[in-house]
Amino acid sequence: MSSANPGLAYEDTPPLSAPLRFFLTAPLFGICAGLVLLFGDGVLDSRWTPGALAAVHLLAAGFMLQVMIGALQQILPVVAGVRVPAVLGVAGSSHALLTFGATGLAGGLAFGLPDAIIGGAMLLLGGIGIFLIAALAGLIRSPSVKIASHAPRDLRLALIGLAVTAVLGLALAFAIGRGASLPIPLAQAVDLHAAWGWLGWGGILLAATSWVVVPMFQITPSYPARFTRWWAPVVLAGLVSWSLARSTAADGAGIVLGTALMLAFGAFTILTLRLQSRTRRSTPDAPFHAFRAAMLAMLAGIAALGANLVDDGGQWSVLAGVLILHGGFAGAISAMLYKIVPFLAWLNLTQAGIRAPNMKKLLPDIPVKQQLKLHLAVLAALVLGVFVAAAARIAGLLMLIEFGWLLLNMLRVVRNWQRARET
Amino acid sequence: MSTIAELMTHDHRACDHDFARAETLAAENDWQGASEALEAFAHGLNAHFDAEEQQLFPAFEAATGMTQGPTQVMRGEHVDMRAALERLRAALQARDADDFAGEAETLLIMMQQHNMKEENILYPMCDARLAHAQDELCSHLSQMLAVEHAS
Numbered sequence: 197m198s199s200a201n202p203g204l205a206y207e208d209t210p211p212l213s214a215p216l217r218f219f220l221t222a223p224l225f226g227i228c229a230g231l232v233l234l235f236g237d238g239v240l241d242s243r244w245t246p247g248a249l250a251a252v253h254l255l256a257a258g259f260m261l262q263v264m265i266g267a268l269q270q271i272l273p274v275v276a277g278v279r280v281p282a283v284l285g286v287a288g289s290s291h292a293l294l295t296f297g298a299t300g301l302a303g304g305l306a307f308g309l310p311d312a313i314i315g316g317a318m319l320l321l322g323g324i325g326i327f328l329i330a331a332l333a334g335l336i337r338s339p340s341v342k343i344a345s346h347a348p349r350d351l352r353l354a355l356i357g358l359a360v361t362a363v364l365g366l367a368l369a370f371a372i373g374r375g376a377s378l379p380i381p382l383a384q385a386v387d388l389h390a391a392w393g394w395l396g397w398g399g400i401l402l403a404a405t406s407w408v409v410v411p412m413f414q415i416t417p418s419y420p421a422r423f424t425r426w427w428a429p430v431v432l433a434g435l436v437s438w439s440l441a442r443s444t445a446a447d448g449a450g451i452v453l454g455t456a457l458m459l460a461f462g463a464f465t466i467l468t469l470r471l472q473s474r475t476r477r478s479t480p481d482a483p484f485h486a487f488r489a490a491m492l493a494m495l496a497g498i499a500a501l502g503a504n505l506v507d508d509g510g511q512w513s514v515l516a517g518v519l520i521l522h523g524g525f526a527g528a529i530s531a532m533l534y535k536i537v538p539f540l541a542w543l544n545l546t547q548a549g550i551r552a553p554n555m556k557k558l559l560p561d562i563p564v565k566q567q568l569k570l571h572l573a574v575l576a577a578l579v580l581g582v583f584v585a586a587a588a589r590i591a592g593l594l595m596l597i598e599f600g601w602l603l604l605n606m607l608r609v610v611r612n613w614q615r616a617r618e619t
Numbered sequence: 620m621s622t623i624a625e626l627m628t629h630d631h632r633a634c635d636h637d638f639a640r641a642e643t644l645a646a647e648n649d650w651q652g653a654s655e656a657l658e659a660f661a662h663g664l665n666a667h668f669d670a671e672e673q674q675l676f677p678a679f680e681a682a683t684g685m686t687q688g689p690t691q692v693m694r695g696e697h698v699d700m701r702a703a704l705e706r707l708r709a710a711l712q713a714r715d716a717d718d719f720a721g722e723a724e725t726l727l728i729m730m731q732q733h734n735m736k737e738e739n740i741l742y743p744m745c746d747a748r749l750a751h752a753q754d755e756l757c758s759h760l761s762q763m764l765a766v767e768h769a770s
Binding site: 274275276277339341342343344345347348408412413415476477478479481535539542543546552554555556557 | 624625628635636638639640642643646647699706717718720721722724725727728729731732734735736738739740743744746747
């Protein structure tokens with residue numbers, strides 16, 4: 197790396213093992229979420245059951261967080277010119293902390309163990325903290341250039357969302373585990389934590405990634421510049437305002453701002469679906485369809501949140517959680533994994549001077565298509581499970597197979613990568 | 620006059636459209652049409668690489684003194700993509716639709732991660748460091764890029 201240009205990051209790609217460990221661990225949390233649904237009693241009866249809290253955190257702080265942190269190590273250098281320093285050390289330590297943290301937190305929530313909840317939350321915060329500090333160190337040294345794309349800025353905003361979500365989560369862990377008093381009622385603090393995780397972290401990260409991935413990889417028209425310029429800052433400002441309104445019991449303002457945030461996220465999903473419908477690629481593959489299905493699930497999730505505003509029935513918030521977390525984020529993330537992992541294996545072989553099998557030889561279409569179809573079946577069973585308790589167990593069994601299959605498909609790439617190295 | 624980033628990003632998109640046309644025709648088993656579209660894509664891609672390697676990168680290296688930095692990485696990736704293009708041509712000649720789809724997918728991802736680095740980092744740096752010669756450089760680059768990509 198040239199000292200005259202200390203932040204220019206892409207002269208060396210992070211070692212394959214840095215992101216891969218996150219991608220291979222992530223599905224294990226999905227499998228555990230399936231087990232919770234399969235063996236737990238009345239898990240989807242409300243958002244407050246121990247099983248529901250455990251399953252949500254297995255998906256959000258386990259599956260999603262692992263993939264997102266792993267992928268950011270690859271995306272930050274390419275999209276934002278940010279080189280994560282000591283990448284293997286950061287990957288190793290944050291991966292271990294996130295893995296034990298999510299396991300402890302989910303286990304603590306499922307079995308009512310206060311120490312595990314607090315310990316898990318602290319480990320999670322530690323893992324997130326290590327990654328954020330490393331990313332910040334890289335950001336400070338990254339080149340300051342004026343560019344048309346807003347993706348690098350929005351990736352930074354998403355990291356703010358992650359930090360807020362994590363700190364709120366730790367405060368909640370102490371409130372639940374030690375009875376620590378919070379300045380606002382517990383239920384409101386949970387809403388803040390969930391909204392920051394969904395929109396401030398996951399939503400902005402998904403959007404920032406989409407600004408780049410959808411037009412370039414799916415060959416669609418670009419997102420309108422005016423939309424990408426304002427969307428993430430407006431959502432973040434809206435979240436701050438909504439949080440203040442909720443914290444000060446300004447209910448009217450809270451409802452207006454909450455509705456505006458839902459509409460903003462809805463606008464992103466609708467715009468993405470419209471752009472994707474104009475793709476120039478004539479042979480959209482299973483991950484493309486899965487990404488679109490994820491956007492539709494997000495929209496349905498927003499509708500469920502809207503229903504929750506007018507009808508206080510507990511099932512609406514559970515339905516929204518199922519649609520947004522499993523249908524939306526887990527679907528979009530699975531679709532992206534099917535592109536990222538074979539490409540990283542291919543890149544690693546090519547950079548080692550080995551003749552690499554093409555992407556579809558590293559990971560054939562058929563198992564990908566079948567696994568993504570199962571994902572939709574699981575979503576349907578989960579939606580049914582919100583209203584019919586017995587269906588939740590079936591959804592759990594299917595979810596266990598879904599994430600097991602995802603893991604097998606990832607391992608298939610690793611096996612083909614190893615074979616290519618040996619020949 | 621546009622910036623270097625605008626000019627070269629526009630050419631990336633034009634290459635993408637040629638690529639998508641070749642992919643579409645191959646998927647329809649229109650091998651003659653796919654062959655013509657692929658050659659149009661190859662022409663645009665090579666013209667783009669040549670413009671960078673012969674005009675833009677030397678100007679950047681002269682202005683910054685960085686000869687082993689990002690331009691070297693980009694040159695290396697051009698070599699990889701030229702090799703990927705040859706494999707795509709071979710699949711087309713063999714009329715192997717599966718192999719063509721796999722090679723096309725690989726080249727697309729390789730090309731787009733390369734474009735991301737250029738569009739988000741290298742081109743803006745070129746605009747910043749070569750501002751004094753921007754008009755002249757853009758004019759030279761425009762002459763080297765595929766004519767049919769001009770809008």
